[in-house]
Amino acid sequence: MKKNWFNKSWLENEYVVLLYQFGVLLVLYAICRLLFYGFNLSLFPNVSFADLMTIMRGGVKFDIAGLLYLNAVYMLLYILPHPWKYRSGYQKFLRWWFIIVNSLGLALNALDFKYYPFILKRTTASVYDILKNEDNMVSLSLRFMVDYWYVYLIFAALVAALVYLTRKPKPQPTPIGKWYYAYPFALVMLLVFSAFTVAGIRGDFKHSTRPITISNAGEYVKSAEQVYLVVNTPFCFIRTFGNKSFTKMDFFASEKELAEGFNPVMKYDLPAPAQKKNVVVIILESFAREHFGAFNKTLDGGTYKGYTPFLDSLAQQSLVFPNAYANGRKSIDAMPSVLASLPALVQPYVISEYSTNRVNSIASLLDGEGYETSFFHGAPNGSMGFLAFSKLAGFQKYYGKTEFNNDAEFDGMWAIWDEPFMKYWGAQMGQMKKPFFTALFSASSHHPFKVPAKYEGAFPKGTLPLHQCVGYTDNALRLFFNSIKNQPWFKNTVFVITADHSVSPVHAEYKTNINAFAVPLIFYTPDGSLKGVDNRLAQQVDIMPTLLSHLGYSKPFVSFGTNLLEKKNDTFVINYIGDAYQFMMDNMVIYFDGKKITQVFDYKKDPALKNNLLGKADIAKYETKMKAVLQQYNNRMIANDLVAK
Template sequence: MNTTRFAFQARYFLFWLLFFVVTKLLFLLYQWSDTTSLPLSIIAQVFGYGLRLDASATAYVCLLPFALLTLGSLVGPAFPQERLVRGFSAVAGIVLSFLSVADLALYRAWGFRLDATPLQYLDTPGEMAASAASAPLLLLTALFVALLVVGWLLYKGLVGRLAPLPLHVGRGRAGLIGLLYMLLLIVPLRGGVQQIPINQSDVYFAPQLFANHAAVNVPWNVMNSLFLQNAGPNPYHFMPDTTAARLVAALYRPAATPLPTPTLLRTPRPNVLFIILESFTAKLVGSLGGEAGVTPTLDSLSRTGVRFSHIYAAGDRSQKGLVALLSGYPNQPTTSIIKYPRKTERLPQLVGTLRAAGYSSHYYYGGELAFANMKSYLVAGGYDALTERADFKPAEQNSKWGAHDHVLFQRILTDLERQRQPFFVTAFTLSSHEPFDVPMRPRFPGTKEASLFRNSVYYTDHVLGQFLHAARQQPWWNNTLVVLVADHGHPQPGNTPNYAPKKFHIPLVITGGALLPAAQGRTIDVIGSQTDVAATLLGQLGLSAAPYSFSRDLLRPAARSFAFYCFTDGFGLLTPQNMVLYDNVGRRVIHKTPGTTASQVQLGQAYEQVSFEDFLRK
């Protein structure tokens, strides 16, 4: 077709975008039995939500052709730019068509979209061939050829030939225009101009898992998983698997003479208000031995609720804390399971367990849930509703991250008047995240990071107190249990080393109108982790915590009291008697308390080995 020289790149981009839309349609048709279970509105949204990820994949594919066209404009007719672009397009079309068709069969067998998992089987081609033996190879081959034909027709009809440069346009100007096209690719490549680059969370929109899977762009998913590859073998293999499993199992063995789990609640099925406090470190909580006066609300609640004095974060990032708290699942040293939707879909979540017990649910966050792939994790969990940054008015988005915590708490307070009981409502604060720009007069002087951090923690604690004061006036309060816990600690104040236990020490307080008067003011001194919150809560609700295999009830004495956490490629293991910090890269102990034996080092290694092996197998 005839086209102007400078429309070529726009048409080329559109060609690949339409090609990915065609592959999405092919997927829905091939998985027809699943597709027919979806309402038409959801099917339409598969294309709508998936378009951003399709555009991102398109931008990646266009990078090299756009560079070739820019170079050709600068060099002149001697450079075979059109032939190179057409050759690249042919190769890319074959590769992307093959991936798309392979995904059709693998999804039916595996239940997740194609990623880097097949690379695990390259060294066992016999097993790989056996796995594919039942696939309808003739049909898949026909679909592969058909997709190539459709791609060729699209290219011929939409892209066409590259027109020569207009006589009045010099090479320099043409090269500049080509460079501008390349720079414009940044926007679709990132998925837009938002703060956080696009990821799978942006296409997870529906309660139907198949709809979310259908919206994913397969080539994008494959490349993303290649960069996030953690398929094995287990790099943290220190001992025979049977030895590691035996040592870890001993940590969860009940005490020799187990006592009955104490009941803290006045009712067996209270509402649960689960509040996750951004970066709340024990170093700023006076009731935990930290600085006085920074968290007066939390300190007061520690005196009137149930305080857990020795709780440690499982990791050092929000997304890691989220999985540890809501799924009772350990962290990984150099990655996070939340980056892998296929894996997180296999995790238990509190929201799912409570939904089966008749609870309604809602998740609140003032920022963007796409951050660190949190949204895909939460959607897979099955929350009835998600409220995030886009759901607040522009005037309410008064923080760099979104809506400040007083806005968040006011929204929750208003919504809870209509929330069906019993409810499980999760709220995640954000104002105490960098850059600590809270909307109140400074309580603590200074402009250094530690002072700004103190002020942000004080602000969140203050508005939390206002929220709970108003909540006590509500009819649902007397039947509500409130769980207050941090997502992780913080190096400030004091620039605590990233591996030190002090950085991971966090508050955990249980309060609310559903507490028995006899439970108020109680302190639990057992050493525990974020991963233990799930089993502890479920134990009070009389629900089974069996799916949460790495979680233990802190109110039910066990044979061993411990906390395990991960820092960047290392771990810490704390017991009442000892502490050991281990560096995986150097394969050495960073620090240990006097009296720590080699068996405790081995115990930490065993826990890391077993938990990471479980991550690999998810």
């Protein structure tokens, strides 16, 4: 009979067994990384085989760190010398602890196989803050299980492999006869394992090294989004737990020098009196710029039609910005960016420790001008923290699923269907005191990507499940505008239409770090006062200063955007991706990790961002502007100085 190699005494040594268990986990995490890459292949288009091998090599460092964080208590209980640690009951306890804790780690990795396309980042500790206000988590989880059942099978297979591969060998004590030798030896081994644990968490043995963070993954990638291939989800979750969002910056020696770089306190010297126009802002869920035919006239050789026929027709009568970008990656990033000119950098503002800061918004500023203000979102009240932020932003009224008060129009998952909720919104406008400012956040263009039964098959299915939902919401907007166009207040209104964030792209042109933020931006005025195409860069935080300029608002306010109606202004875009700031200005994009510039590209000549110009291009102008914006933003956030005095 062939002898089982597990029976060899040296292979059953307690320390060898621990190393073996750790090795199994490293293999399973490597498999998870490959599965994560496979499921999201289209979102990482420029990864060569050599790049992937570098990513896998770098991933080992982060897997070691993540597993050490996850298994620190297990390892301590395993190695700690005491006389009863080899008893059957204690070993069973350790065994269950090991399996349960590491199954949770595998679950987090598996979750991001399909959750990553929704948020375009690994799941971090902030996910709890994002989801804690949802009262339909059970139904959402069940829906996720139905739609992505195969992920649960993969997770089960990974756990089964963990159980099977670590069931043997059984740890046996190091054969040292005398107790007065055994205990000192065990203590030495405890110190050795502790030293390697510290080194694993820090990334190496150097004294100057700090524990590695997500940004350290940049050493192994060529573009920022690839960072999420290097890291693993347990590491990201643990390393972001309890993190502060903003740190004080001191790039400039004086406030005067800082203000010359960028001054967020704005005041318009406008000769004309203020226009008491009504203001309507529409934030469309997941309406990436790629969905629009009007913004993509060269796609597919000029044959691309998109999925928004109504909005495409409206764009022809509006002032549009074909190079507009979101300032965040998630729905909760959009309200502060669009309505209060606060970009989402590092962590969503609404779930940061500074979310109760006093801010000025379109609502609070127009409230002071006698406007009635309201916010509409068809989800259960409190969803996504929108109700809370609407109050902090100074909205007088909030209308949600509760106020709509007709569950027959509920989509069964997220919110009231867009068509009836927009109809309700239009009816409420007719009752508002004029002038009014009102904003709506749509909901139907969202997972599980359904449309009302009566519209099944009515809209192009496209290449993504989302596309028919985009068509449905576009049609709901058509009906909404038809219902209000003859109202007496309609012609004295300015409409702004944008999206909360982009989504997983289809076309290669959109599979870049830059276009991961690409959204539409449309200013429509029935009186024709705003019309044309402006190809300059634009971003969500530009909406507030641009609107206030159009209205003739003359009081000071704080904004981190640009007035797009002032042609001499140097527009820019700032957002956050892969643990780095992404800053665009003119034809350049630079990446900044908070301490140093790491990459520079001419994105017009090099849209795929392959030729790093760091050290070759003159970026002093852009670096100064970016650092001034960041210092103003962070330091004012910390000092609660976001309102003009």
